[in-house]
Amino acid sequence: MDKPLFQNIDVDQNNPLTPVESASSPKFKLPKDPKIIALMVMIGLIIILAIIASIISATRKNIPIAKPKTTPTPAVPTITPAEFKNIPTIYLEKFNQIDQEIRTEENFPPPQLNTDIGL
């Protein structure tokens, strides 16, 4: 005696009358075009670099950076060694003195007075 065919109404896919397709998840296929592969590699590299950069910046924020000391601005700017590197030693002192005077600015401003006092 043949068994009666029936459909399970609770499960859509469990219909013995319809051909059952493979229930496995769709497989990821690697694109065969080398240009697309190269592009994907590049994007991946960029993402990795961005993550590394964000990690580094986040860690650097936590490190206390020593602030440079605020020094008063000198009237005579310091002379860089490059300016003197070619000057012979016998003339160095004289050039140094001249430089100091040339760079000297008058820094003794008169007082700002209120001449309306008592008026």
Next chain:
Amino acid sequence: MVLLLLLFTLFSSQPVLAQESASPSAFISPVETPTLTPSPTLIPTSTPTPNPNISLFTQYSQDYKNQLFIYQQDYLSYSEKINVHTQYGTITTLQDKIDASKKVLISRNNLLRHYLTALRVKLKIYQDQDPTTSQSIGIEINKWEDWLNEQNSVVASLNNMDDIKSFSMSFNSRYIYIQQALYTGLVQDEINLRLHTLSLIKNLKEDIRNDNQIKPESQEWLSSITVKADLVNSNLRDAYQLTQVDLSSNQFTDFYPSAKNKLGKANTYLLEMRNNLQSIVTKFYNH
């Protein structure tokens, strides 16, 4: 025996340590300590005999800064008393206003006098470059210092607002002359400094000219420096001429920015001369 000797040395060294710890170190601040033991690096090598006017100027400019603080405090108090009197208008507030006005007028006189004193001393630093002009400006400045000093006794004798007002008007009529002397002094001081630099450059030029390693072909280059020296002198003369303004209009003409412009040009020429000399020296010493 050896042990005894060791013990003896140990005990004999103790009083020395005790003396060190008992020294009054609390009275010597860490900042002052280096000045007590001057190191050779502190001695400027370029100027073996430092100009005494430089240290004197530093001292007077510090006095001026202290006086500036006093003036600012008195001025704040004066402004406050004026506001209180405007609000209440009583005899007491009026007296407070008079007292505050007198106080700030005296501190203003002192402030100006301290500035002029410091400037007069500053003018002496390089006055040997132009002694006649520098000394005459110094005498003029000194005259105003004495005048301001006298005014303090005048202010002390004032006892009502009308007298204070007439004093202030009188002061303002003289203040233009003080400004004239003050800015002339500032300009002359910078002229002296630039002249001193020019003399240094001229001395250096002569040294280079007499240097055996510098070839005769550089003589033409050195001659061009003389042309620039004339330009420096010309600009410095112009700067001085700008200070010679007529005060007949009873108004101060602010010549200082124009004079500073001329002084700046002179300084640019000095820098060019210095760079030319460096080019000559480096050319012959590095080849």
